[in-house]
Amino acid sequence: GAVVSQHPSRVICKSGTSVKIECRSLDFQATTMFWYRQFPKQSLMLMATSNEGSKATYEQGVEKDKFLINHASLTLSTLTVTSAHPEDSSFYICSASGQRGLANQETQYFGPGTRLLVL
């Protein structure tokens, strides 16, 4: 249980285009979703936190106009990388937390990640 999916798993795009990544909680309602970025052989860096129906809270140094986050429902959040450039190439991982039966509400369940390559 507590499954989170991401789509697409891999995407290659040209510089200057925008890319949308979806994150879905499949069997629970995610009151909060998180977006992380992971560089090769490094830890996860939190980009932003989003709560359903409200604006995302971005971490320091993350450009909100560059990385648009929408959390329109309790099961879906999207991250749009606008005007992507090669330096945006990375592994993007989402996570979701929320009440599910007796599950710990503070526990984050992670998606499988999306590898973005910008040419």
Add this chain to the structure above:
Amino acid sequence: GEDVEQSLFLSVREGDSSVINCTYTDSSSTYLYWYKQEPGAGLQLLTYIFSNMDMKQDQRLTVLLNKKDKHLSLRIADTQTGDSAIYFCAACLSGTYKYIFGTGTRLKVLA
């Protein structure tokens, strides 16, 4: 702010026990987590411990928490080659749902 540290590498022989260590700085962290990441994949939740506990066991996994020293460890008994992965500890910041992740420990299991 919160800082979470781990050793970078650990190598063990198949069948031995593995112990992965983690230290954190925020004594008010409520929950502490262990996640496993295989190459090219997301993070799989292994186990978590609440800050008022000092030990939790779940099959081959044992988590020890020394709150005084702000030290967390994950012991994997009878380590198998399928356990080779990167292991992250994470501390949940008090009053938030945000995690601070450690640097990750790359576990290599030798056959």
